[in-house]
Amino acid sequence: MSGVLLVRVWRFASTRLVIVTLAILVWGWLLLFFYSQFSEAIRQLAVQSPIFKQFTNFGSGNLFTISGAITLGTQHPLVIALIGIFAVGGAALAIAGERQAGTLEVLLARPLPRRSYLLTQLIAILAMVALLVGALLSGMAIGAVTQGLTGELDLARFPLMWLNGLLLWGAFTSFSLAVSASFDRPGPAIVLSLAFLLVNYFLEILGSFWTDAKWTQEYSLFHHFQSGEILAGKADLLDFMLLGVVLLVPLAYALWIFPRRDLAAPA
Amino acid sequence: MEGEGPVSTPPAIQTEGLTKHYGSVRALNALSIEVRTGEIFGFLGPNGAGKSTTIRTLLGYLHATSGRARVLGLDVERESVEIRRKTGYLPGGIALYGSLSGADALEYLAELQGQPATRREELCERLQLSTSDLRRRIRDYSRGMRQKLGVIQALQHDPELAILDEPTEGLDPLMQHAFYGILEDMRAAGRTIFFSSHVLPEVERVCDRVAIIRAGELMALQTVDELLARRKRKITLRWRGAAPDLSFVPGLADLQVRGDRATATLAGEVGPFVRAVASPALEDLTIEPASLEEAFLEFYADGEGPSHGPRENGSAKPSEEPR
Numbered sequence: 158m159s160g161v162l163l164v165r166v167w168r169f170a171s172t173r174l175v176i177v178t179l180a181i182l183v184w185g186w187l188l189l190f191f192y193s194q195f196s197e198a199i200r201q202l203a204v205q206s207p208i209f210k211q212f213t214n215f216g217s218g219n220l221f222t223i224s225g226a227i228t229l230g231t232q233h234p235l236v237i238a239l240i241g242i243f244a245v246g247g248a249a250l251a252i253a254g255e256r257q258a259g260t261l262e263v264l265l266a267r268p269l270p271r272r273s274y275l276l277t278q279l280i281a282i283l284a285m286v287a288l289l290v291g292a293l294l295s296g297m298a299i300g301a302v303t304q305g306l307t308g309e310l311d312l313a314r315f316p317l318m319w320l321n322g323l324l325l326w327g328a329f330t331s332f333s334l335a336v337s338a339s340f341d342r343p344g345p346a347i348v349l350s351l352a353f354l355l356v357n358y359f360l361e362i363l364g365s366f367w368t369d370a371k372w373t374q375e376y377s378l379f380h381h382f383q384s385g386e387i388l389a390g391k392a393d394l395l396d397f398m399l400l401g402v403v404l405l406v407p408l409a410y411a412l413w414i415f416p417r418r419d420l421a422a423p424a
Numbered sequence: 425m426e427g428e429g430p431v432s433t434p435p436a437i438q439t440e441g442l443t444k445h446y447g448s449v450r451a452l453n454a455l456s457i458e459v460r461t462g463e464i465f466g467f468l469g470p471n472g473a474g475k476s477t478t479i480r481t482l483l484g485y486l487h488a489t490s491g492r493a494r495v496l497g498l499d500v501e502r503e504s505v506e507i508r509r510k511t512g513y514l515p516g517g518i519a520l521y522g523s524l525s526g527a528d529a530l531e532y533l534a535e536l537q538g539q540p541a542t543r544r545e546e547l548c549e550r551l552q553l554s555t556s557d558l559r560r561r562i563r564d565y566s567r568g569m570r571q572k573l574g575v576i577q578a579l580q581h582d583p584e585l586a587i588l589d590e591p592t593e594g595l596d597p598l599m600q601h602a603f604y605g606i607l608e609d610m611r612a613a614g615r616t617i618f619f620s621s622h623v624l625p626e627v628e629r630v631c632d633r634v635a636i637i638r639a640g641e642l643m644a645l646q647t648v649d650e651l652l653a654r655r656k657r658k659i660t661l662r663w664r665g666a667a668p669d670l671s672f673v674p675g676l677a678d679l680q681v682r683g684d685r686a687t688a689t690l691a692g693e694v695g696p697f698v699r700a701v702a703s704p705a706l707e708d709l710t711i712e713p714a715s716l717e718e719a720f721l722e723f724y725a726d727g728e729g730p731s732h733g734p735r736e737n738g739s740a741k742p743s744e745e746p747r
Contacts, residue, residue: 161535169523259519263577266483267536268509419446420485422476422516 158277159269166281170247174285177239178292184239185230185296186303192226193304223309224385227297231322231384236293237358243285244326245350248333251278252415253346259423271416275338279408282330283323290322311388318387324400325382328407329354335407338415341423378403433461434497436585436616437482441491444477444640451477452640454491459618459633464611466631466648467620474640475620476516479587483513496585509538512583516590516620518574522563526553526573529562533577541580548576550602567594575603579610586610588619592626604630628652656689661701662708673697 167174200221230236252275255261264274294315301310333350340346357377364374374380381396437459444452452474459465469475480486482495484504493500495507520529534541548558551572562570571594579586592600607617607630621627627634628648636643644651656677661668662685670676675691684707690697694711701709 159536161532165532169521259515259517260521262485262515263518263520263533264536265485266508266511266513266515266578267533268505268538269536270505417487419487420480422480423519 158280159273162264162269162274162277163281166278167284170243170285173242174288177242178288181236181239181289182292182296182299184233184235185293185298186300187296188226188230188233189223189297189300189304189306192223193300193306196221196226222385223301223306224388227318227388228384230297231293231318231382232361232379234358237354240286240289240293240326241329241351241354243282243289244330245333245354246347247282247285248278248330249337249346249350250343251282251334252337253340254337254343256341256420256423257343261420262423265420272412275334275411275415279330279334282334283327286326286330287319287323290319290326293322294319311390314387314390314392317392318384321382321384321387321392321397321400324397324404325378328378328400328403331404331407331411335411335414338411338418341421435459435494436461436463437465437493437495437618439478439482439491439493442478442481442488442493443490444474444481444486445489450640452481452488455637455640455642457635457642457645459616461616462611462614463632464607464617464630465619466627466634467618467637468622468624468627468634469620469637472639473637475637476589477640478637479513479589479618479620483508483511483587510583511585511587512578512581514574514578514586514588514591516593518570518577520562520570520573520577523561525559525561526565526569527555527558529573530558530577530580534580537581539581543582544576544580547579547606550606551575551599552602568596568599571595572599575606579606583615585616585618588617590621591619592621592623600626653692656691657694658712659688659690659697660708660710661686661706663701663703663705664707665705668701668703668705670697670700673700 203221252261255264265271298312298315301307301312329350332353333346336349336353337343337346357379359377360373361377361379364371364377364380378400381399383393383396386392435458437457439458440456442452442455443450455474455478467475467478477486481488482493482500484500484507487501496510498507498510500507521532524532530541530544534544548554553569553572553576557565557569562573565573571591575588575591578588592603595603604626610617611632631648633645633647634651635645656675659676664684667681667684667686670679670686670688673690673696675693676697677689677691679686679688690711
């Protein structure tokens, strides 16, 4: 791993990272604020309208319980988009983007092994993802404290939630990086990485809206980030293991393919 | 040590039958060259000839289909990282991070190189890249300034071997002159320079030896002087009275006489020709100076293949004798 490269990757992303971290922190706080202020009113609406009730079950979350609200917060499209900027966009561009820009050419002219370059990028992006998941949970914890909800929450379970979230996004990062290592142009890398994210998201959301398609959720990585179950003290080790495997398999492929690839002159 | 022969310096670059295929396309075909330590070596060829493929294989960007290559005594496949530690590389049309200042980019690349940038200040001075220039973002640089920065990043750590792809592209004549001076100083310091170029006068000016490749195959590997010697010079002469007898002049061809003027081409030594025309009747004589450009174009104009080139002695390595 190259410390110089790691610092530079972080510096390049620093402004974006600060903005997104703050946005996610506010989002986490806001969700608990909404739960505290409006959950009862929403519950009344749900009782009156079965269709509305169906739409309050977004993913594996809802707005009727604090653990449901937290799960909703971690699976909301806004959060997916914000963390996806780094975990999917950043990783998909880490190699293919630098290839097309011609800057990888200059970096690999240094005594920097390709595997080292790849691992440094992975660690740099995983550290960003860790920060963002941490910011999301921190925002929720702040919201719980400021709204007087600490009695309903066991904050000691947040680190396990953080680890679960990191593994989920780590799996997407690893997949995107492997795709990036396989293409010379960022277009296909971004499309494939985004498609992988969206298909997983679609399978999770589809099952939550349509009970007949509930089985599809099992095939979604998002379904294995179960904040509600962790908060209820029912964390499933298999979820962690599965996400770990999905993180490691693309990484192993990337570490195998990237040093073997021919890097022709950028167009 | 007594009793031992002179220690021979290993070649800076050595390829043996280096071959690279892209599917059915042969980008390099059994290329065998040897670049001596401490020389400036020009690598010539038109676009698509295989120059970049060769350079990229030497630096580990590409993996050879067959054949072997060693750089500074190190194997390009197994010891690529160590090779890059000892070399400086300027890619053709270099791209640098536009958001960085010139100074930050140089510092970043020096840190990645892991060696102190001992020559940075001197190179900036010689290429007239001022402190205020270096403070500006690269995205605001002109093409020439980017190229200067590219040259500096390749040479700032004083590498044993510099591999430069079209190094003077975008440099004005004054900076080209400064760049040639840098190369000559490097050679004097025992460094090796391997550079590809389309600018033949500059190759003629600074290179010790030249390799010419076409369609991935080596056409010639000779000193510049040897290449110039094989070139046909164009001759124009004018006389009074009877035409001189030029039939016995060796190497003279394409003779065309029109009244009191004649044009011809001359290969090889000019002495016999000058002796043949030396008489009071000679009114004017022009012998165009040999240029590498002419020699280069001859390789491509007459369809001369590698089998007719300097390899005609059948050796695995190209002969370096003038033909």
